[in-house]
Structures are given as C-alpha cells and as structure tokens.
Amino acid sequence: MIDVDANRKRFYEILRATGKCGVEEVLAGLEALGFFSAPASTRFHLAEEGGLCQHSLNVYDEARLIKVLQCRLRPQLEARLADDSVAVVSLLHDVCKAEVYKKEIKHRKVNGKWEDYEGYAVDYSSFPLGHGEKSVIRLLRWGLDLTEDEMLAIRWHMHAWSLSDSPEDSANFNKASERCPLLAILIAADGLSARILETS
Ligand SMILES: [Fe+2]
Ligand SMILES: [Fe+2]
Numbered sequence: 001m002i003d004v005d006a007n008r009k010r011f012y013e014i015l016r017a018t019g020k021c022g023v024e025e026v027l028a029g030l031e032a033l034g035f036f037s038a039p040a041s042t043r044f045h046l047a048e049e050g051g052l053c054q055h056s057l058n059v060y061d062e063a064r065l066i067k068v069l070q071c072r073l074r075p076q077l078e079a080r081l082a083d084d085s086v087a088v089v090s091l092l093h094d095v096c097k098a099e100v101y102k103k104e105i106k107h108r109k110v111n112g113k114w115e116d117y118e119g120y121a122v123d124y125s126s127f128p129l130g131h132g133e134k135s136v137i138r139l140l141r142w143g144l145d146l147t148e149d150e151m152l153a154i155r156w157h158m159h160a161w162s163l164s165d166s167p168e169d170s171a172n173f174n175k176a177s178e179r180c181p182l183l184a185i186l187i188a189a190d191g192l193s194a195r196i197l198e199t200s
Contacts, residue, residue, distance in 0.1 A: 002050035008036045011053055014060065015091055018084040022144035026092070029142045033098035040094075042101060042120045045198040052097055058197045060090035063189035070185070080149070080181050088146070089153040089186050096134035099126050132157050153182040157190055 015023050030036065040046035040055040063086050071078045106119040129137060132155040139146060139154070146154075156162070156176050163169045176183055 002046075002048060002054050004037060004050035004053070007050060007053045007057060010057060011036070011091060014057075014087050018087050020084065020088060020145055022139075022142055025142040026095075026139060026144050029138070030095065030098060033095075035095065035098040038098055039101050039120050040097070040198070042122055045194045047120060052094060055193060055198065056091045056094060058193040059093065059186070059189045060087060062192045062197070063090045063185050066185050066188050066192075070181070077181055081185065085147060085150050085153075085182055086185065088144075089150050089157070089182060090189060092139055092144075093132070093135055093154045093157045093186060093190065095138055096129075096131050100124055131162055149180050149182045152176040152180045153186045156183055157186045159187050 012027060015027065036053050037049050038052040039048055040051035046052070046055050064083075067081050067086055071081065100122050101120040102123050104119055104121040105116050107114055107116055109115075127134065127138075135154050136146070136151050156173050159173075163173060
C-alpha cells in the first residue's frame, strides 16, 4: 500500500529544493486538483490511491540513476542535465493526469462469480488539452519558470504514443530528440518505472 503522506512530503521537499520560481503555486495547484491521492492509471500501473505521486517519484529515482550512468559515459552531457531539471521534469511530467481519474464501481468475475469493486474511470472533460502539452501549459499557467529543455522533455515524454499521423508531429518530436538529452532521460525513466518498478 502506498504511503500517501510520506510521498507527498518527499515530493514537496524535492521540488522546493530546486528553488524554481513558481514552485509554491505548482504545489497549491496540485493539491487543488487532487494530484497526491490520484492513481497513475485506470488499470495499467499503480491504479490505486497515491499512484500518480508514487509514479512521479519512481521516475525521479530512475532518471537520477540514468543521468549518472550517461554522464559517466559522456561527461559533456553534465552541462545539459542539471539536477534541478531532472527533478522538475520527473516530478511534473504527468500533472496532466491529476484530475482525470474518477472512482467508479466496476465488476469482475472471481472464481466464476461476479463481484463489485472500486476502480477508476477516465474523464478528460475538465481540461481536454492532451497529455504532455497539457502538463506544460498547466505548469506555465501556474507560473513555473520552465527552461526550453524542460518544456520539450515534458511535451514529448510519451514518445511515439503521443504522435498523431501528422508529419509535423513526427518532425517536431525528432528535432526535440536531437537537441534535448533531458527528453531521452525522461522517456527512459518513465518507461522503466511503468514496466519494471511498477509491475507486481
Ligand atoms: Fe505521461
Ligand atoms: Fe509517466
């Protein structure tokens, strides 16, 4: 079971330690949206109370380790991968999901018998603006001082999953990938969290 209060405390500490302008407004906005009790998904990973914050912290832990290894192999990367940026994009890449999961009674068959259980359904109606782009816009509206690399990493963190059939989308994603090592770190950390740390 996820320790929601301990995770909230850790999340606050890491984000405040970045010293970024706008952090307090971001924390207040996340509280208002229910970010710290939200699940990470309806059923794929951490579909439980506090799952979204747990996922964000998992991505942070993964991203820090990946950064260290990559900088050991290519020391010149260090200047493009500030610790504060790694923290910001890891903790805040999925703020788009803060309010989209609603509790719902679902049905499942266990040993041949149907039973009710409390699960989650998704509802994008409060602010239907996409995924990574919604996170970036939400953070900017709260006044967070994001760098261009941080915006690119958050915007494109879903990798191929967020690309439409539009060639413009692919071209933008490819350009962002070429110039932004922070994006590669976030994509790797997000995938490893969901597929290794968060599987039962
Ligand atoms: Fe995401
Ligand atoms: Fe994620």
